[in-house]
Amino acid sequence: xxxxxxxxxxxxxxxxxxxxxxxxxxxxxxxxxxxxxxIGEPDIPPEENLLDVCTEAMHAxxxxxxxxxxxxxxxxxxxxxxxxxxxxxxxxxxxxxxFPGTQTALYASIMGLAEKGDEVLVGDxxxxxxxxxxxxxGASMRKVPLHARHAFHMQAADLERAITPRCRVxxxxxxxxxxxAILTRDEIAALGEVCRRHDLWIVCDEVYEELIxxxxxxxxxxxxxxxxxSIALSSISKSHAAPGxxxxxxxxxxxxxxxxxxxSETMLFGNQPFIADMTTYALTEPSPTADILRTxxxxxxxxxxxxxxxxxxxxxxxxxxxxxxxxxxxxxMDGETFAWAMLDxxxxxxxxxAFGAQARDFIRISLTVPDEDIAEACRxxxxxxxxxxxxxxxxxx
Ligand SMILES: Cc1ncc(COP(=O)(O)O)c(C=O)c1O
Numbered sequence: 001x002x003x004x005x006x007x008x009x010x011x012x013x014x015x016x017x018x019x020x021x022x023x024x025x026x027x028x029x030x031x032x033x034x035x036x037x038x039i040g041e042p043d044i045p046p047e048e049n050l051l052d053v054c055t056e057a058m059h060a061x062x063x064x065x066x067x068x069x070x071x072x073x074x075x076x077x078x079x080x081x082x083x084x085x086x087x088x089x090x091x092x093x094x095x096x097x098x099f100p101g102t103q104t105a106l107y108a109s110i111m112g113l114a115e116k117g118d119e120v121l122v123g124d125x126x127x128x129x130x131x132x133x134x135x136x137x138g139a140s141m142r143k144v145p146l147h148a149r150h151a152f153h154m155q156a157a158d159l160e161r162a163i164t165p166r167c168r169v170x171x172x173x174x175x176x177x178x179x180x181a182i183l184t185r186d187e188i189a190a191l192g193e194v195c196r197r198h199d200l201w202i203v204c205d206e207v208y209e210e211l212i213x214x215x216x217x218x219x220x221x222x223x224x225x226x227x228x229x230s231i232a233l234s235s236i237s238k239s240h241a242a243p244g245x246x247x248x249x250x251x252x253x254x255x256x257x258x259x260x261x262x263x264s265e266t267m268l269f270g271n272q273p274f275i276a277d278m279t280t281y282a283l284t285e286p287s288p289t290a291d292i293l294r295t296x297x298x299x300x301x302x303x304x305x306x307x308x309x310x311x312x313x314x315x316x317x318x319x320x321x322x323x324x325x326x327x328x329x330x331x332x333m334d335g336e337t338f339a340w341a342m343l344d345x346x347x348x349x350x351x352x353x354a355f356g357a358q359a360r361d362f363i364r365i366s367l368t369v370p371d372e373d374i375a376e377a378c379r380x381x382x383x384x385x386x387x388x389x390x391x392x393x394x395x396x397x
Pocket of ligand 1: 015100101102103104127173176205207235236237243247248323
């Protein structure tokens with residue numbers, strides 16, 4: 001049978017990146033004691049109130065089709081109010097589209113802005129799904145190197161160098177996965193100036209906005225001069241430890257939302273009313289969850305830093321998020337070799353190269369397991385690092 005080319009463009013995409021993770025799962029299932037620090041998802045449940053609002057909404061009959069439009073009216077108002085307060089401009093329901101998570105918002109946004117022959121600029125390293133989203137639209141990814149010497153903050157000069165006449169969109173991610181970097185206002189202004197000159201859209205994945213340890217969050221959407229070309233994407237997945245609810249949104253110019261609405265409706269046929277109700281609650285009522293996660297992940301990042309002190313490995317303290325990168329290059333090996341060697345010693349970490357060539361010398365450690373497991377993993381990592389100069393690490397299948 002024949003299939004459309006999207007299935008070829010996405011076939012097998014990125015599966016090699018997760019090889020260490022899948023092998024770790026296989027060994028764990030076979031009874032090996034593996035400390036799994038590969039993937040990250042908030043490790044506390046959503047707060048009770050949120051679950052109550054959701055179940056009450058279901059019992060109250062909010063289980064039918066949504067009424068269409070960009071979002072349930074109360075949710076659209078709640079999202080617009082959040083972004084009005086943040087940007088200092090009045091945003092309304094016309095600036096909002098609700099989606100099942102940042103991921104779907106990203107998919108629909110790129111579908112609406114790029115197509116065959118176009119290029120989408122993405123900082124390298126980058127979040128694992130970006131390449132697939134861009135390829136799905138028929139466009140290709142144009143990498144902008146993020147350098148460890150700039151703490152992986154995108155530099156305007158690097159962006160400028162990467163731009164070709166085919167570029168349509170700059171896809172930013174701040175706070176950033178996997179590096180934990182938060183772009184400053186000045187950096188965004190400088191990147192935005194380049195985008196204005198080249199008439200590029202700026203799509204910013206801001207899903208870690210609430211998980212900031214250090215520094216202040218600024219979005220391209222917050223800058224008046226970038227508002228007409230900026231789209232902010234986010235969700236309650238991280239802020240409210242609720243990824244399974246699949247509740248996110250895109251906020252941007254009214255014309256963008258109007259153009260994208262048919263794309264969204266064709267995909268989704270409206271949003272789920274009970275999810276809209278719990279998301280409205282999440283956005284309008286105070287929640288302890290983000291505070292708990294912030295404190296927990298920051299503390300665990302400190303556990304990693306302390307646990308690796310005295311080893312030749314260099315942790316890069318994140319400013320936000322759920323991960324910490326560690327530079328392993330002092331051992332004369334890359335992150336991939338290191339990750340396979342550590343798997344043989346009962347610790348599963350992600351090779352930095354899974355997120356792009358610029359993170360090749362790093363491993364990414366997830367901070368979403370208990371402190372004592374992280375501390376034990378660091379003991380094993382340090383012990384390996386101490387012997388690694390004499391021992392030749394073996395790469396497993
Ligand atoms: C950078 C980044 N963007 C998007 C997502 C997916 O977010 P959502 O659950 O809102 O689709 C993740 C999940 O880990 C992420 O790390």
